[in-house]
Amino acid sequence: MGELKLNDKVVVRVVDVTRRYFMGKVEVNALRGINLLVARGEFLSIMGPSGCGKSTLMHILGCLDRPTSGHVHLDEVDVDELDDNSLAEIRNKKVGFVFQTFNLLPKLNAIENVELPLIYAGIGFDNRRKKAAELLKVVGLKERMFHKPSELSGGQSQRVAIARALANDPSIILADEPTGNLDSKSGDEIINLFQELNKRGITLIIVTHDQEIADHSKRIVRLRDGLVVSDESMK
């Protein structure tokens, strides 16, 4: 378990979580009893070899998937009890996803991509355009607001994706191999941006197998075969 100070506020609480599914006829025990606490403002890396269950854990943390057993609390909300629509709302308001392949919608330009979560949150055009423009400024893409993803570099696309993840001021940002598709320079820039955001108090959870990236975070949780095998705080 992480070393949490008493006055730290817990934003993610994972208790005895298992996840079992079938690949064809083969039963896969992806998670076999995970316990994890994440405090507000943490910068956490989840590491492990492929097949260790880190992606499954990320999906459960991001409310895209439900555990087979165990409990997940996100920002004081007991996620287990929620129906699909409520989960969608949690994903919209409390979670920001950053993917390895950016996953921007190709027909929308940068600012429209950032606006998307705000649209689903029901925010009117003027307010959401203002918010999206602000966020693009934060990630350093003020000049590229009206460019389509096809007109942006990988690093720029990932920044748009980060701005999109920040749109509804989520409780956590979940990033799955965010530098996996980037050259090392762009990758470094993204890591710097994450550190910058973390300094502003944003809680970050990064799934990666890249030790160098994990070294920039404040805490590393290692998984193997669906179990937490180590949990160390840096510095």
Add this chain to the structure above:
Amino acid sequence: MINSFWEEIKQAWRALFSNKVRSFLTMLGIVIGIFSVITLVTIGEGAKTYITDQIKSLGAGYDSFILVAGRDAKAPPNPRFVYSDIAYMKSRIPEIRDIVSLNPSSGDVSYGKKKLKAPLIIGGTANIIQMMGGAVIQGRFFNQAEVEARRKVAVIGPHVARDFFGESSPLGEKIKLRGKNYLVIGVTQARGSIGPIDVDKRIVVPITTVKNIIGTDKIMRFNIFPKDVSRMDEVQKKVQQLMQKKLKNDDFHFMTQQGILNIVNNILAALTGFVSGIAAISLLVGGIGIMNIMLVAVNERIREIGVRKAIGAKRRDIVLQFLIESMFISLFGGLLGIIFGLTGAFLIMWFIKGTLIIAWWAVLLATVVSAAVGIFFGVYPALRAASLDPVIALRYE
């Protein structure tokens, strides 16, 4: 909700135009279905008006009915009516304001060496001019006394006057109808043609003088004008009883404007039903095409659906997105069909010199139906999209 709805519409619009060729091909079934119905209905409305006008020009206006020889419209006419029946009916049925009669015929007409091949020759009563709606611009029309006296006088159409007499006055000249001399006493106003009939190339003579032209002095029909239009049926019944008694048979029938219009409407309804059937098949096929292309679209955008779900799209948002898109394809197809249909109808009407009458109810119905087709056939693909598991959708390559 309202906000996201507008966004969905905007994005559906974009999706439609980013795949122009595919969208258009998908629409074709709807376009053809709506096109055929709109064309037919519009032409039908035009035809109805055209036929109503025709009927009016024949004298069966709203204020009269026609007594016709023959048991029904299909029976071979064996007319037993005579000119004196007019006075007979008028004297016995005081509710009758007026009776007009005409016997149309045709035959060669000559003036000196000039000859006119087969113009329309009408034997009429003196009051026929009011009913035909043409004024006399030169000379006068014949009167009742001349009809009674079987005077061989003729009122000619402007084309007859021009062909025979050129610029000089035809009044007082004698023309030959089937070998009998007729004195020209008037020229009617130009009216143009009604359908294929050149109304200006006709000759009107007293109905009592046409025996040698049509071979009988029996009369085919009477146009009967009651004093009170609202009591038309009553007058018709009285005429029926009276003529039954007089002729000792009922070898005659009645025609009213409404009756003729009913026949026309029945024919149009049958035709509309037939084309609607074809259109329904076309819409069904078009709808299945839309469903098919929407399933393809869902498959192409599994990843996008995953992303949308990950950033907070609810089931409803995804359903709405795809429903609006399929509705757009169909609605747009419907609008194209309406435009093509109206253009087609306009061209046909222009070609046959009819009036274009747009049936707005049909346009509205076509719009609603095409939108409904899109929604109906979009439901299944939309539900499929919405039920995708976000984790699997996000992994989809």
